[in-house]
Amino acid sequence: MATEIKAPVFPESVADGTIATWHKKVGEAVSRDEVICDIETDKVVLEVVAPADGQITAIVKDEGDTVLSDEVIAQFQEGAVSGASPTQAVQSEEKVEQAAAKTEAGAAPVVERSQPVADQAPAVRKALTESGVNPADVQGTGRGGRITKEDVSNHQSKPAVQPLSVAVGERIEKRVPMTRLRKRVAERLLAATQETAMLTTFNEVNMKPIMEMRKQYKDAFEKRHGARLGFMSFFVKAATEALKRYPAVNASIDGDDIVYHGYYDVGVAVSSDRGLVVPVLRDTDRMNYAEVENGIGAYAAKARDGKLSIEEMTGGTFTITNGGTFGSLLSTPIINPPQTAILGMHKIQERPMAVNGQVEILPMMYLALSYDHRLIDGKEAVGFLVTIKELLEEPAKLILDL
Structure with a gap:
């Protein structure tokens, strides 16, 4: 049919x-x-x-x-396919003849080499052009030895045998079109800077208490819950509690109206090969630490494989981004509209700090909160960030709901 x-x-x-x-x-x-x-x-x-x-x-x-x-x-x-198409039959006969010829010449049959760039599908040609990969170096796994997008991606992930050799004085340029996702991200970031009154306030947090707790319980946590105990679950739970205390940070602007959300959907920015994506953890106030860690882990795996659904990236009342995974010590994150604030985490850096009149070397992290000043006043923004700082430096308060 x-x-x-x-x-x-x-x-x-x-x-x-x-x-x-x-x-x-x-x-x-x-x-x-x-x-x-x-x-x-x-x-x-x-x-x-x-x-x-x-x-x-x-x-x-x-x-x-x-x-x-x-x-x-x-x-x-x-219905069932009756047989191969004439083109497939010819290709099959050619392969048999090639293998037979090689065998008669005393050599073992060889795998057919990948096709030239011009013979590839448009999406594959685009991937080869953008990556600068020579198709002759890629082992095609598609029908007839043709190269697939996955073959190009797998080839790029392999360590290079030799560095690229460029003649002295040679000036190379390469022009490639933006992907749809990259264009959309660019549009949203530009709109955020033009359509919001964005400011950023900073603070720092002593990560030693969380690091000690994590060191003490990470093995038992993973054994019981099947998830690695990271830092992100502490930040998600601390941010959720701070959002409860400062409802404007969890709100959004819709025209001339302010929409206060009675739920807490926290987006976690994840970097993928296609660009930045922000899957959303729903109702984080009802999630425990293991559920947060498992949720983030599942989203990260889906992002790598390009399997995130639109529903998983839709909505969100607040966003957390972690530039520290790439070594960033300090940055000013950009709001993800229609949200009105975003929290930026950064690299944990040991620094000399004054503690009770004594100098101690402590693992410190800078925190950044970018917020829309149209809705959130400086007092609220600073109070929100200080609340997160206090809950992270004394995690027992967060666990005991103090």
Whole structure:
């Protein structure tokens, strides 16, 4: 039975998408729920799966084409595939002949080399161009030895055998288009700086109490909960408690109205190969430390694999970003509208500090809170950040709800 394959129904926040990769060709057998196509939006990559066992009879939208919500992208025929297409048959015969010729010459059959750039799919050509990878150096795992986007990505992750050799005095430039996600992030960041009265206040926190607690209980915590005890769960819980005390920091501006949220959905900024994404932990006031750590771990894995859904990145009343993972000592994070504040964590740095008239070397971290001064006054912003500082320096208060 012939059916239409359509693009997913996009949320209101997503206008359209781009066909990134066709994993199956016309006439190629596919199984039910097998991924046949990737559609890239400005937030996530959506997978389109086969509705049943059968084959694609026609591709309506090629790689690189823009598609709208619920738009037809291909025609599909249910039922078993009777046999290989004429093109596939010719390719198969050529491979057999090549292998036989090699064997007759006394040499072992060799794996077919990857095709030149011009013979690759548009998405693969784009990946090769952006990465500067020579297709001859990539081992293709696709049909007929063709290179896939995953092959390019895997090749890039391998350590280089030799450094790139550039002639003395040579000046190299490379121009590549922005990905949809990178363009969207750029638009939102620019809008945040232009449409909000953004200020940043700073403080510092002594991380020694948390580090000692983590050292003492991390093994037992992991054994009981199956999650690594990191610093992020302490920050999420401390921020949630501070949001309860300062409702304006958990609010948003909608036109001339202020929307105060009676729930706490904390977004955690995660860096991925495609750009910065912010999955959201829902109802963090009801989550324990293990649930926070497991949630962040799951989101990080999905971000690496490009599997985050739009729903997982939609909403959020407050955001935490950690530039310290990359070595940043101090920064001014940019608000994620329509939210009105964002907390920036940074690198833990040992510094000499004055404690009760004595100099001690302590592991210190700078904290930064960027906030929209249209809604949040300086007094509230400073009080919010001081609350987080106090709860982190005396974690027993947080655990005992003091």
